[in-house]
Amino acid sequence: MSKMFLKTxxxxxxxxxxxxxxxxxxxxxxxKQMAGVYALLxxxxxxxxxxxxxxxxxxxxxxxxELLMNVFQPxxxxxxxxxxxxxxxxxxxxKDIRGKxxxxxxxxxxxxxxxxxxxVKSYKDxxxxxxxxxxxxxxxxxxxxxxxxxxxxxxxxxxSFHADNEDFDKYYDRVKxxxxxxxxxxxxxxxxxxxxxxAFSMASDxxxxxxxxxxxKIFYCDKCDFAQNSEIATVKAGDKCPKCEGxxxxxxxxxxxxxxxxxxxxxxxxxxxFVDADGKEKTLIMGxxxxxxxxxxxxxxxxxxxxTKNKMSWPKSVAPFDIQIISLQKDDESGKLYDIxxxxxxxxxxxxxxxxxxxxxxxxxLGVPTRIIVSEKSLAAGGYEVVTQNGEKKILTEEEVSNI
Amino acid sequence: MSKMFLKTxxxxxxxxxxxxxxxxxxxxxxxKQMAGVYALLxxxxxxxxxxxxxxxxxxxxxxxxELLMNVFQPxxxxxxxxxxxxxxxxxxxxKDIRGKxxxxxxxxxxxxxxxxxxxVKSYKDxxxxxxxxxxxxxxxxxxxxxxxxxxxxxxxxxxSFHADNEDFDKYYDRVKxxxxxxxxxxxxxxxxxxxxxxAFSMASDxxxxxxxxxxxKIFYCDKCDFAQNSEIATVKAGDKCPKCEGxxxxxxxxxxxxxxxxxxxxxxxxxxxFVDADGKEKTLIMGxxxxxxxxxxxxxxxxxxxxTKNKMSWPKSVAPFDIQIISLQKDDESGKLYDIxxxxxxxxxxxxxxxxxxxxxxxxxLGVPTRIIVSEKSLAAGGYEVVTQNGEKKILTEEEVSNI
Numbered sequence: 001m002s003k004m005f006l007k008t009x010x011x012x013x014x015x016x017x018x019x020x021x022x023x024x025x026x027x028x029x030x031x032k033q034m035a036g037v038y039a040l041l042x043x044x045x046x047x048x049x050x051x052x053x054x055x056x057x058x059x060x061x062x063x064x065x066e067l068l069m070n071v072f073q074p075x076x077x078x079x080x081x082x083x084x085x086x087x088x089x090x091x092x093x094x095k096d097i098r099g100k101x102x103x104x105x106x107x108x109x110x111x112x113x114x115x116x117x118x119x120v121k122s123y124k125d126x127x128x129x130x131x132x133x134x135x136x137x138x139x140x141x142x143x144x145x146x147x148x149x150x151x152x153x154x155x156x157x158x159x160s161f162h163a164d165n166e167d168f169d170k171y172y173d174r175v176k177x178x179x180x181x182x183x184x185x186x187x188x189x190x191x192x193x194x195x196x197x198x199a200f201s202m203a204s205d206x207x208x209x210x211x212x213x214x215x216x217k218i219f220y221c222d223k224c225d226f227a228q229n230s231e232i233a234t235v236k237a238g239d240k241c242p243k244c245e246g247x248x249x250x251x252x253x254x255x256x257x258x259x260x261x262x263x264x265x266x267x268x269x270x271x272x273x274f275v276d277a278d279g280k281e282k283t284l285i286m287g288x289x290x291x292x293x294x295x296x297x298x299x300x301x302x303x304x305x306x307x308t309k310n311k312m313s314w315p316k317s318v319a320p321f322d323i324q325i326i327s328l329q330k331d332d333e334s335g336k337l338y339d340i341x342x343x344x345x346x347x348x349x350x351x352x353x354x355x356x357x358x359x360x361x362x363x364x365x366l367g368v369p370t371r372i373i374v375s376e377k378s379l380a381a382g383g384y385e386v387v388t389q390n391g392e393k394k395i396l397t398e399e400e401v402s403n404i
Numbered sequence: 405m406s407k408m409f410l411k412t413x414x415x416x417x418x419x420x421x422x423x424x425x426x427x428x429x430x431x432x433x434x435x436k437q438m439a440g441v442y443a444l445l446x447x448x449x450x451x452x453x454x455x456x457x458x459x460x461x462x463x464x465x466x467x468x469x470e471l472l473m474n475v476f477q478p479x480x481x482x483x484x485x486x487x488x489x490x491x492x493x494x495x496x497x498x499k500d501i502r503g504k505x506x507x508x509x510x511x512x513x514x515x516x517x518x519x520x521x522x523x524v525k526s527y528k529d530x531x532x533x534x535x536x537x538x539x540x541x542x543x544x545x546x547x548x549x550x551x552x553x554x555x556x557x558x559x560x561x562x563x564s565f566h567a568d569n570e571d572f573d574k575y576y577d578r579v580k581x582x583x584x585x586x587x588x589x590x591x592x593x594x595x596x597x598x599x600x601x602x603a604f605s606m607a608s609d610x611x612x613x614x615x616x617x618x619x620x621k622i623f624y625c626d627k628c629d630f631a632q633n634s635e636i637a638t639v640k641a642g643d644k645c646p647k648c649e650g651x652x653x654x655x656x657x658x659x660x661x662x663x664x665x666x667x668x669x670x671x672x673x674x675x676x677x678f679v680d681a682d683g684k685e686k687t688l689i690m691g692x693x694x695x696x697x698x699x700x701x702x703x704x705x706x707x708x709x710x711x712t713k714n715k716m717s718w719p720k721s722v723a724p725f726d727i728q729i730i731s732l733q734k735d736d737e738s739g740k741l742y743d744i745x746x747x748x749x750x751x752x753x754x755x756x757x758x759x760x761x762x763x764x765x766x767x768x769x770l771g772v773p774t775r776i777i778v779s780e781k782s783l784a785a786g787g788y789e790v791v792t793q794n795g796e797k798k799i800l801t802e803e804e805v806s807n808i
Contacts (some may be wrong), residue, residue: 007523035472039471068444070437072556094498095545119411139501
């Protein structure tokens with residue numbers, strides 16, 4: 001910590017518009033560049049990379065192939081679907097030095113369909129699933145809620161292409177399970193909210209995390225997995241659940257992911273076809289699947305940060321470090337312990353000259369899952385004090401700690 | 405290969421403006437979105453990620469801390485250095501929905517100085533070294549040379565901050581060695597071209613790879629490491645080398661990386677100061693260090709692609725796969741071999757129903773370092789034919805291949 005680019009702020013930043021931005025700026029995870037635009041500092045990038053790798057594993061497991069499309073989007077391509085003219089308030093649009101009209105990508109259906117229609121010619125080339133992690137841009141009139149809704153943000157967006165609805169249906173269900181794996185692994189309790197009854201209605205199915213700062217409202221059962229977006233709800237708060245004996249509740253929630261059956265919405269106007277086994281030319285059937293990466297970080301903060309105690313508890317899978325060593329002794333053996341533990345874990349050691357109180361306060365703010373305290377008291381008791389996130393404390397010998 | 409998103413083109417793309425773009429599009433590594441803007445398809449992203457990881461390791465080894473800054477740059481920040489007004493032809497500049505003036509980042513001195521001046525207050529916080537891999541944008545009037553000079557491209561940019569010139573000098577030399585490691589590891593023979601005599605003249609020191617498509621011209625010795633950019637050269641072709649008995653040559657070259665002593669060029673106008681050990685307020689001393697990521701891929705193609713033979717030879721360290729299995733038999737054991745080798749290597753298997761000739765032609769185009777051929781002939785000879793990039797062939801048993 002004496003060398004890391006890390007400086008926490010004593011005060012809550014005056015221009016933070018949310019708990020997540022306030023925490024992330026104060027604890028040194030992000031820096032605000034302008035309203036709705038945040039840089040990921042080394043701590044924030046560590047959390048991001050852990051989430052990214054979990055999602056990569058789950059998307060690869062459902063046959064996703066990673067690629068990286070472009071920020072720059074030519075007007076002509078978006079004219080094919082009519083979305084250039086339809087979304088001038090969402091898409092940043094401008095002219096380059098040659099007078100050519102360009103937009104900044106806020107979603108990538110047009111580009112992926114363009115790429116796929118050039119490559120996929122036959123039913124033998126199907127299905128295809130492609131995804132990316134990419135910075136996207138939305139011309140928001142009013143940025144708000146910190147990293148929950150930014151003008152510049154990172155998304156994982158995946159697109160699947162199928163020969164028919166049957167193949168799409170099977171695949172859609174696999175992605176649904178992959179998404180449940182993702183949110184479970186990163187520590188976000190989500191409700192699967194079917195925004196509509198049928199798979200081909202072009203409405204999204206959403207993964208929602210209950211939080212007072214969420215912009216959505218959902219009705220859900222307190223006992224089973226029933227949940228509905230309030231906009232299309234057939235139940236109200238206090239109703240008996242249509243699926244079980246539970247009671248319906250109403251709460252705000254954050255949409256952390258969504259999956260869309262797209263049918264031929266984009267492939268038809270863009271003429272993305274293939275030759276089927278029967279020799280006939282058919283239009284590709286599509287789905288798309290999004291997760292807001294920077295939004296996921298913000299949601300984790302809203303859930304796991306206790307503002308009254310200034311205490312963060314990152315889930316183990318996405319914490320910036322696994323272990324934080326707090327050295328309260330000068331010239332102790334904690335440096336050696338650090339080197340041993342680094343072989344197996346992401347470890348940070350607080351080797352700065354500060355009071356124990358200041359170190360503990362910063363450790364609370366940093367939110368690393370396991371804390372190892374090296375103090376006169378712990379050494380007298382025979383070793384190191386290991387403190388877990390649930391507050392459990394025990395004294396372990398050097399050998400025990402090395403095999404933690 | 406039967407499942408991968410991969411389709412090679414028989415013909416050289418008509419709109420390719422260079423050997424690198426022509427190869428990368430044809431072999432399915434990239435797709436052209438518009439002039440100067442290329443998407444990285446799964447094959448291209450594999451090469452990119454391998455280069456990225458090598459650079460990450462080398463930057464971490466010189467105490468670099470990875471972060472991710474923003475594409476969006478507010479005008480006010482760039483007004484502090486005068487670069488908003490100075491580079492309207494390089495920087496994409498436009499207004500958002502609120503009328504706020506924004507630019508797209510093409511380099512990040514302003515933002516990194518802004519971040520560092522908020523965090524670094526004392527000499528005890530120094531030195532600091534921060535780097536990122538990020539998509540950048542240049543408003544090029546005429547995009548050319550494929551991925552060598554794009555409008556949208558990926559850079560690794562690193563920035564270092566020091567208390568004094570002495571500390572900077574030592575660090576600059578460490579980065580120079582790290583850069584030599586990077587280019588050696590990714591397979592690019594580079595010449596270190598000192599663009600000036602002294603470290604504080606604000607000129608860049610360049611890493612140049614000799615290639616006829618390069619936009620730079622350098623004079624260099626055919627025997628020692630002497631090299632000069634032609635723009636400031638003190639020698640001419642045919643001269644005796646000032647350092648050894650060699651002879652000076654003149655050739656085009658591609659600038660694949662550069663390192664800049666910045667002194668207080670940005671920190672002074674932006675008032676980025678710290679309190680030194682003597683209690684005095686001083687201005688931070690800076691350096692910056694760039695590598696063009698997409699340019700590096702393009703340079704590798706210019707060097708390792710033989711257009712007359714349609715044959716690519718990716719260096720092992722950055723190849724999209726380590727091993728390509730070519731199965732010429734139906735129902736052979738190559739699927740089992742694939743599963744065994746996957747445990748240790750990035751392996752691709754050509755399991756498609758195509759002629760042997762077509763498979764070999766595509767394998768030549770793909771350029772994977774090691775090829776394992778499973779054929780009637782190889783099986784009769786006792787196993788699998790292993791072919792390395794230098795053309796060496798040998799028959800190995802299944803056990804030998806598994807421990808390749």
